[in-house]
Amino acid sequence: MPKPTDSSLAIYRIRVAVPVYLYDCFDYKLSAEQYQQAEVGARVAVSFGRQNITGVIIEKLAPDAPIDPRFQLKFITELLDETAIINNKVLSLLTWSAQYYQFPIGEVIHTALPTFLRQGKPYNLLARNWKVLDLAAEDKVKRSEKQQAAYKILKLHPQGTQENILNLSGIETATLKAIEKKGIIRCELEQQNFTPEPVQLAQMPLTANDEQKKAIQTILKAQNKYQAFLLDGLTGSGKTEVYLQVMQEVLKQGKQVLVLVPEIGLTPQTISRFQSRFHCNIVLLHSGLNDTKRLQAWQSAQTGKASIILGTRSAIYTPLPNLGLIILDEEHDLSFKQQEGFRYHARDVALYRAHLENCPIILGSATPSIECYYLAQQDKLTRLELNQRAGAAVMPKMHLIDLKIAQKKQGMSTQLIDEIKKRLDKKEQVLIFLNRRGYAPVLICESCAWQANCPHCDAHFTLHMKPYSHLHCHHCGTINRLPDSCPQCNQQTLKPIGMGTAKVEESLNELFPDFPVLRVDRDSTSRVGSWQKIYDQIQKSQPTILLGTQMLAKGHHFPYVTLVAILDIDGGLLSVDFRAPERTAQLIIQVAGRSGRGEKKGDVYLQTLRPDHPMFEIIMQQDYQTFAKQTLADRQLALLPPCRYAVLIRCESRSQDENQKFLSEMTQQLRQNTEANLIDIWGPIPAPMERKAGRYQAHVALLSQDRAKMHFYIRHWWQQLLQNKPSSMKLTIDVDPQELN
Template identity: 35%
Template sequence: MTEKWVQVALDVPLSRSFAYGSGGLPVQPGERVLVPFGARRLSGIVLSVDADAGDYAGKTRAILAAPGDMPALPEDVLRLCRFVADYYHHPLGAVLAAAIPVVFRGTGIFVPPQPEARFQAADPVALLAGIGPRAHAQQKVAQLLAAPVSESALRAAHASALRWVRDWQAAGLVQQLAGIEAPAPALQLGTQPELNAEQGRAVAAIAAAEGFEPFLLYGITGSGKTEVYLQAIARQLEAGRQVLVLVPEINLTPQLEGRFRARFPASDIVSLHSGMTDRQRAINWLAAASGRAAIVLGTRLAVFTPMPCLGLLVIDEEHDPSYKQQEGVRYSARDVAVYRARQRGIPVVLGSATPSIESWQNAMARRYTLLPLHQRAVKGAGLPSIRLLPVKKIRASEGLHPLAQEAIERALAAGQQALVFINRRGYAPVLACTECGWMASCKHCAARLVLHLNERRLRCHHCGFEEAITPSCPDCGNHDLQPIGHGTQRLEDIVARQFAGARVLRIDRDSTRRKGELDAALKQVHDGDADILIGTQMLAKGHDFPRLSCVVVLNADTGLYSMDFRAEERLFALLTQVAGRAGRHGQGGEVLIQTMFEDHPFYTQLLDGDYARLANRLLAERQQLRLPPVSQWAMLRAEAPQLERVQAFLSAARACFPVLRGLTVHEPVAASMTRRAGHERMQLLIASDSRTVLHQALDTAVPLIDALPVSQIRWSLDVDPLEV
């Protein structure tokens, strides 16, 4: 075969591709290849193939192999990755590496499992006729077998489903089909609830969309946004198209997957998130890329998944900052998803009870179609009542206001559940000396060590450093060291003492570290085996607890005096989400927020429940102060063991920017956390009212910054930063 010149993108910190000879292999753009790189052997993605090597003839090394274990990335995914690399000013090779499963980034060859077996009833009527009238679970499985069903779908339907199918197969009632070559199953729908008028209008609008159209589904908590997604998705599946659904957190994926499987029992549904094994993620990714998976549920990394028949994109809780990647290529999965929908010419639905100010601005400017849901989906269910509990003058008994205790007691007496919410892990945020005021601090960060009393450890939640609890003050020798403040562990102890006999369950990152612990805890809540929940923001999003009627919020005031201009927006979203867990099923809900600042105007708007008013006010303030999204920002961050090195690097980087009208390059300043993991941290803000001007400046400056000496310096560029 004729030798060709191949351009390959590699996951190296260089903003260029590399030329190789084809080695006679018939490679194509998007294909994974193994190449020599210095003394190493790397995996890369082919960008282009040219019959004429030109000036590279005789000077390039040849690719070593084309494993063929990964389908070539389609042109639309390659173009999407090029856009991300250009917009976020990051090497294309690193973007492509982030877009594919981990098993394809190395030099090993991935061997997928044998195609999954599928089953179908030889005679659906005869199969059902032979099942007893009281065997409801078997009847449900038999109904699925009217069309080809995969092993995984059967396992999801019932734990004993495969055993029953094997028995029916032995009796000649069911036949096994070939794996992925089996015909696609006909769409089967589980029970579809009747939509209210607002939900119906939303589904109709999404279904009527022709080509690219972004929708902002603005619905109060409990308004049935997920039901709108499900019925809009059903329309796409009926037309033979695939759907990508993004969620902000890993812990939401299993619950959502269960609901989707119940609605679409015969459809292939796969999940993609970082909590999966590398092998399982690769298997699911291949199912999506082949077109076999009808629905993909995933966190931000799923936004790049190849889907040949993609017809709809859904971004649930679109306001959530978890969609922004904070390491490597710092992309926003929400923004990339909208761009991908535009690129493919398909509708995209962004859903939230508290939309981001960016999305709200787009809706107000009619760039997005606003679909409001003002009422709760369950008949008779209204929004919970919200009250403020001033704690400035009334002593809270070990953290809980007397009225909060009474509210919890009322919920328990009525057979309902209560949630005590505090967004702080550990036993106490500070361990201090009562004599001299010493406080336990991290040796590597500008932060206090959090007391974890159960483990007898002091732990930094930023760098992971930990040490044993000191028996005395290292400054004055005093043995009277006291915890200050409350965390989930301390609150768990307090609540267990105050409500003797109540079953108290703590759900936070510490209590759900091992695989399966979170699912087990949530099952405990749904089964009614817990009376009082103690939790962090892990419980604030997406969960539907039918018996939860009372929510008590502690420590909400910290968001009111933050240096971050997004603090009010984020606090409103968090409190709205937490409050929205109560009273979702018509039993009435009560939310009590303990505060030192009950007269703060923020709480007035929260009690009104009018997010639109708050969003419009914040948007007007940002217009006046030229803050995002009115202004376009990029943040150049740097860190090193010595502060002088960081200052010198950022000063040199600042000089790399051109002088452009409408561009402001600020002086280097200390980061909000000045020291982390032993490194001094500073940042440089680049701002402009024009996105074009900002990127023109970055196009000029980034190559020059790349060329600066960076001994012991780590730096990164963050376009559209969320953390300031």
């Protein structure tokens, strides 16, 4: 037992995680009064080197704990929070994430906080909540479509709706203020304190079919305990209705539900379904919000005021005092894996969080990842199947078009053009998919074969024609003007090769001048609210051509689309990445699933130069389960993930020789310091794109069947790599990598 310490001689200390790329936490002194007030999970302002930064307390040290005489402790600058803003469970989750993904804990906590909290700004803000005062004021807003739309939504929620939710639904703050001036609605500034609302149904549930009922009942048996479910349902099979009916029971208990979707584009559709079903506080958490609205939403969730929290990847780290259910929709989607900096996978973090919170978790997908099939095979996930489409909808019929023999016009087969015309004449909608934005992927000279290549990357420039003609590298961001003539031979014989969405849009406007063409890609939806406007137009039963990239393949419900055309999928069949066939199959099934979701039957046309590829035999039957089983068997034979655990070390420098020499020396050290045959080391080898942004890339892949032991050895070895690397070299570690680029 330590002896009691004289309080006048005691040194009061806390351990603080600071946002710097160092794998340690740091001790700071504070007064006895501050020590009494300080809570683990609260923020403090501290001096670190020459910086003044915001850290988070992760431990209160005993006053008589030993002090390392090598270090001179500093006093904290300020105690920023009176109470913890990160609860113990989320702090445990963040600590686990830092250890598992081999990333500094201070940086991990930093990325989990809203920007204002990172900056040390006050925690309490006032939220803007809009309420209807006059429920019969339609005549006062009839001259403005925007005001009419806003008024209709507010009438559905007489208890009020937060401004950030209205903004995401396409309603601008200026519109709300204009209605406010008419005395119809008012804005209330409410303090972010926990004032739970009783959850009421705004709309009765749909009648579940037998498969849906079985799934709902099975999940509800796991209330108040940890169990992970894989909801494996065909596109259009009613997975969302299963979510809603399970959520209803959880919300009745006064608990919170966390729903994760892969991209911002899905949030308007999802929140619309939630709002039409439940009268409760729903908040959104994603990168499209400004800093103020993000903090307000985060506080509503953290205090327990919000009942439903809908967000993208980073929302998994939001503190929730009454979490009762986690839903991760489209679990297979690559967007759940962070590809820069702190490279966590939201799906895997969500599984661990559900375990910590002792609550059920649902992973939903029509094309589950091979990782989830493997976990289900090991009984770590309970697999629930939905094998029929909801209502009267049936699966679309698949058609394969051989581009080698088909007659073509502007990159599309004449057969496909005729089918599109038939659907439009019937006043139906058509979706055309091409996973390549821009006008053309290659610009070439017909005289001397010069190609427009990026000077900094091993990649072609992509030609863009709007808002002006230019060449753009999608890898490093370099933009060059479009040359008038060939830089090599000076001939005016430059020709775009291949098709991007912008070029296809131009062709469709020529082929079908009487019908609107709506393009959905990163270029056309960069403005706030632009995707919502397109989505609203699609929901009208008018003949329309919808053209876009994989943004369209992610769970959207387009009831009037009866024909889907996939223009070019062959690139995915030629990739060096072992996951490419899985990604390609998922993309085809997901895009095809947008067809025939309403009352009319749908068709899918797939153009390819390789109709004899073995994958098409299975995919044309829309039998993803058979494909997944075969793929998993192939991975087991090759000892590839998920049958072995992987870590990828990426190395970047000015010289490939420097990369190879350094990594060769360091991998030799790893071999010498680990158990024989524990870790299989592949590399070092050049990355698939060897040169990017003027620097050379190399990889080392580490694989093992013993994850715990591999992580133990790699943790120490990784620290050595960072200490010994040249200052000009950049190293990153990617645990459970999803891409090899």
